[in-house]
Amino acid sequence: MTPNELALWNEGQQHIVDGRLPAAQAAFESLLESNPWLVPARLLLASVFLAQGRVRAGAEQAKFAAFALPDDADTIHRVAQCLVRVGETNAARACLQHPEVARTRNAPALAALAHICQALGLHAPALAMMDRAKALGYDTADFRYFRAIQLQFNGRLAEAEAEMEACLKQGPTYGRASLTLARLHRQREDSNHLDFIRARLASVPTGTEDHAGFEFALYKELEDLGRLDEAWAALQRANAIMHARLGYDPATMPRLVDGLIAQTPPSFLAASDHRLDGPVPIFIVGMPRSGTTLLERILSGHSQVASAGELADFPRQLRWVADQHGHELIDDALVARLSALDYAELGRRYLEQTQWRAEGKAFFVDKLPANYQVAGLIRRALPQARILHMSREPMDVCFSNYRALFGDAFAYSYDLAALANHYRQYRRLMAHWQMAMPGAILDIPYPRLVQDTDAMAREILDFCGLPFEAGCVDTGSNRAAVATLSSVQVREPIHARTLGEWRRYERPLQPLQDLIGDL
Structure with a gap:
């Protein structure tokens, strides 16, 4: 210069x-x-x-x-x-x-570029870049952790476990690594990490996310061993730490849903007459931990469907069309602009940025559960898209949220009252979408999906305009990468073991049940 x-x-x-x-x-x-x-x-x-x-x-x-x-x-x-x-x-x-x-040969830059690949859903290239960085001698606790996550996403679970162990040796307060390690297997009396976790809890900085991570890990391992009272105490401590760190404004979600309902009456959501060329997106929406990953695995087992993973593309293109930057999927300021947006342009930009993910197939799956907040806007922008809503029993899905460490992604999940409030608003918004655009969204009850999989799969594929293929329900044979908290579980054959899991803690969860009510 x-x-x-x-x-x-x-x-x-x-x-x-x-x-x-x-x-x-x-x-x-x-x-x-x-x-x-x-x-x-x-x-x-x-x-x-x-x-x-x-x-x-x-x-x-x-x-x-x-x-x-x-x-x-x-x-x-x-x-x-x-x-x-x-x-x-x-x-x-x-x-x-x-x-x-x-x-x-810049190893730190290769590790950083691997994160870009991960953000784009390119998990095999992400792991390849991490392997190059490792071969160049790059070795930190953070790097070991994220490489282990990529190994897990790519189905190499034994290597992921070894890498996570190595991470914990280098980063003695790496709570997320301990939690991931606990999730890889069901723990046994003769094989667990309880002593290690408790030792780390004695030294980890109080009130940090690492502190919460070790408490979540302790909960998971104690539950595996059937020590439910101790497990519940650890789970409460873990959530209390995260709730104190993030806080949660209970007025935010009701106000957002009020605004969305007011701005999107049936006349606004009437199917658009524009049609866009290219592969057909199948959106999977719902609460986190509702079974969306399992549904994605079923669909991606079809010969005409590609799995694109959890995409932020629609919310990002929505903000581009509105010319309004923000960190939330949707917020009050964006809701106020909805009537002025060009939805044909939104649909065009979305397909322009995503159709490569279809890999030449006729359909691709966009599985971002929180897109339930913008389901009506998806309908306006992409009339040809299919929208599948994964629905799970209220207590099952709420408990599954409460037991998960989401980082700062879902602040509502760390407090039972906030969780109940969020769930009620989610149900209110989904009821609005169903009323305002009947037939546009297929509700898929999780119990039916896992108990009567063949029949439910036929209904889903028919809604999407696809012929039934028996291979879809053989999810255990699906070798595609999985980048969610369920990446270990969905590699198993479909089962119904998670139905009613919350009942192990029925008494301490009674306040949550009271707050949810009869929904």
Whole structure:
């Protein structure tokens, strides 16, 4: 950079630090007028636009940067990361094809690029990049943990277990690793990690997510051993830690559902007459831990269906069309804009960014459970799409949420009252979608799916416009990657063991049952 360019660079950064975003924008725009190929400045300008809520302007800067990638793996990672953030999936994938990615010996950058692959659902390439980083000598607790997760996603469970053990030797307070290790097997009296977990609980920083992770791990292993009173106490401690860390505003979800219902009457949700070429998306929605992964495995066993995993593409394209950046799937400000959006453009952009995932097949599965919040908008934008709603018994699904460590993804799940409130609002919104667009969503009761799988699978495939194939219900033979909390369980043959699991804790869960009521 010239002295003048360096001055503008420093000026723009200082404006960001001081919160003067319009001034920062002006400084970086001036810098880029004289040096248009300065990728770091493009990225900072993109971040300034996003901080102002301007998704489209931020995306344009990130795409411009992608045309000027240097032979530097760290920069390629930063550009790809920004592109993923703004929903420019195709441009992010193109970054991964840069020649420098194939030849770099920058192990930390390879590990970071593997995370981009993971975010795009490219689990085999993610693991391959991690293996390259490992061969170059890269070895940290974080890296071991995430490589173990990728091994698990790719079905290599024995290697995942060994890698998780290695992570815990390097990172003595890595609670998530201990929890993942506990989930890989059913623990036995002669083979468990209780002593290890308790030793770590004595040293882990109090109130951290690692602290919660060890308590969740302790709960899981004690439950496996039938020590239910101790298990429940550990589960309560784990959730109390996360609830204290994240908090939860109980007014948020009722207000959001009120807004969605008000903005999307039947007349608004009437099927659009536009039709879009390309593969047909099958959306799977519902509460987390409701059986959505099992449903995805059944569908992906069909010869005409590709599994794309949990995609954030529809919410990201929704925000692009609204030109409103945000971190939630949908929020009050976005709801207020719904009547002004171009839904044909939303559908076009969604397919443009996702159809590669179909791998030449006629259908692909987009399984993001929380998309139930935008089911009506999916219908408006993609009239040809199929929407499947996975429905599980209230206490089963709520207890399954309460026993899971979601990080900061679902803050409602760490408190029984907040959980009940969220569940009631979820049911209220799903009832609205069913009333406002009858026949557009197929409800799939989890008990029927696991107890009468053949009949339910036929009904599902018929709704999607697909012929029945017997291989669909043989989920134990499905070798595709699975990137969810259920990645171990869904590799087993279909079973009904999880029905009514909450009853082991019926007495302490009575307050939750009272709050849910007769839904």
